[in-house]
Amino acid sequence: MAKAAHIVFAKDGAGNIAAASDLFTAGRSMYLCLACGKELRRKTLGDGFPYFVHAQRTSCRLAAHYALRAAAQRVLTESRFIKVPFTGQPVDANRLSASLVQWTDSACDVEVGHVPVDFLAETGEGQLLIELSIPGLPATSTPERLRILRLATLEVELPPPANVHGFSDLRQSLLHSLGNKRWVFHPAHSLPAGRQNGARYQAEPRVPPVQALEAGAPSPWNPALSFAESTCFRQLAVTEKLEVLEKEMDLPCDRWPAYVDIEVGGEQTFGVDRRIWQADVFSRFVQKHHPGVGENMFSSAAVSEWLKSRYLLDRPFPGADSIAVHQFLTALVQRGFLVERNGDEPRYRVVRTRPAANESGxxxxxxxxxxxxxxxxxxxxxxxxxxxxxxxxxxxxxxxxxxxxxxxxxxxxxxxxxxxxxxxxxxxxxxxxxxxxxxxxxxxxxxxxx
Incomplete structure (x- = not known):
């Protein structure tokens, strides 16, 4: 097996990411591939570095790449800091030209504004997106899609999997090195025109201070970290909720369309008239999607979790909220707003934000x-x-x-x-x-x- 294909990181039975070079991995029997989920076994050749191989012969070309990506996400989650270059300034390896960014809350593999991102952190200055670039592994999102979000976005280019032999190498490159990092977008500054230090991104126009503050603030539509808006919404009276949703729907409630008044099982779970929570879901997951950005995909579980943060649930029977959400999304599929993608967990893609006028004629x-x-x-x-x-x-x-x-x-x-x-x-x-x-x-x- 070629050195570049050696799998250095794997997932154990408890879901933790481990390195083959860790001493305790020698005594454990179950490790799984991060790419295909099949069993791996630990192997060492002579005095070389230990690595994992598939227990059964299989074709898993990017196993080492996905393993490195998962390990990097674990390091970011546990370390809760990263050294970043100053925005708008070239990196000089001979002098300090970096700042330290820290956070407490973070999430991996989330969608922000329907754009998938590798890592999202809630820092004291707002949200920070971190994109992991690994040679040979397709990028999660393009720079254009990321820049639309108007959030601070840092790209970290990791070494090829063959050059990373454990967490020590990975931490050095991911957390401390500067030459492999560049800003895709920063709300407060812009990169100099042209390409600097091999940067692959064009300069962003300078953002006025007021806009920069707004762009750097926590985003209310982030499902992973921003709970403040949902908490405030949950505490509003029903009439106040209606006022908020009328602005979201851009219609008075007496003119809301029939597709936010659909009879479903367990609809009383949320303690309000079904039109309220259905209009809430429609405006958030369908009407607010960014045309042409990402796949506009979301799951039924994501909708359920979002509703839990905004309403006081009183389930008439077990799983009533999940059933209500599933039936409502199914109705939106039937009406042509969504397309359902089957899998272990059904996912929905937005294909239309408004109903087609008189399709039947x-x-x-x-x-x-x-x-x-x-x-x-x-x-x-x-x-x-x-x-x-x-x-x-x-x-x-x-x-x-x-x-x-x-x-x-x-x-x-x-x-x-x-x-x-x-x-x-x-x-x-x-x-x-x-x-x-x-x-x-x-x-x-x-x-x-x-």
Whole structure:
């Protein structure tokens, strides 16, 4: 095996990162690869440095790279400091040109503004992003995506895995060295124009002091570290919560769309009307995403944890909050806002922040009505089985008027309630003469006008 492919770090059964050079690793039997999760065994050749190899022959080309990255994240988490070059000044190895940044709270592999980052620390001067650059390993994010966040971002270029034999080498390069570090973005200063010390990033325009202070402050949308806004929100009265969410939705609550008023199991868990917490989730995870930045991915668990920090939960049954969140996100998938990516933990990607206007092309007929006899006959004709508890709701929805939502929204709601495909719902509405094609309706109006 080539020296560059030697795996120096691995994960033990308890989830801790260990180095093959640590003395205690010789007495343990279970170590796992950080890239593929398969079992590793410790090996030493002659007087050389010990390393790990896969217990079973397997192809895991970047195992050493991912192991080095995980070990670097562990060092940053436990050390809680890093030496960084002064912003806007070239690094001079012959003199002190660095400052020490310290923190108490941190998180690894999180999304900030839907941009994945390697390491995030909450320092006394605001949030600091640290990107780990390892030769041969694709970067987590591009500089352009990181600069959009307007947060202090430091790139640390680590040596190739073959040149790191344990935590001592890694700490020296990661925490103390300066020549391998450069600012991707800093809110208070800008890099000199051009490339300095091999820097791969273009200079940022100087940020005015007020903007720099705002950019350096903790970001309220950071799900890992910023709890202050959620704590304040949780303490607000319901009317005050509504005022906040009306600003977020940019609509008064009486005009909120139907997709933030979806009936789900366990919806009473959050102690407020479902429209409040659903509008909260929609505005935070769908409406606020940055177009073109990252994959706009999030998990159901992330939404649940976020809601826990903003509402006092009173679960009517175990797991009620998780069920409510999952059903709500599923409804947003059905309405075309999200796409679900299956895996060990389902993840959702934002594909649209606003509903498509009249996708079916159908509009409500004026003064549309539906009688009980029509419902009984036409539902059977369309192949719909309408539960008894839905019959009254349907009849009231068309009591000399039509629903306040669009046809497409109503089709989605009824489809979910009666467990029928949307095409069957549309067929039922057409047979009942409750809807008409938008083009035909416009032609009729023009005939009346002219």
């Amino acid at each position: 159908l509009v409500w007929r004026p003064h549309a009505t539906l009688s009980a006899s029509q419902l009984r006959v036409l539902s059977m004709q369309a192949g719909l089985r309408v539960p008894v508890d839905i019959v009254q709701w349907l009849l009231e929805s068309f009591d000399d008027c039509h629903p306040s939502v669009t046809v497409d929204d109503f089709v989605s709601i009824l489809s979910r309630r009666v467990h029928a495909p949307p095409r069957s719902i549309i067929a039922f509405l057409l047979d009942a003469k409750l809807v008409v094609d938008g083009g035909e309706d416009r032609q009729g109006n023009q005939q009346i006008l002219f």
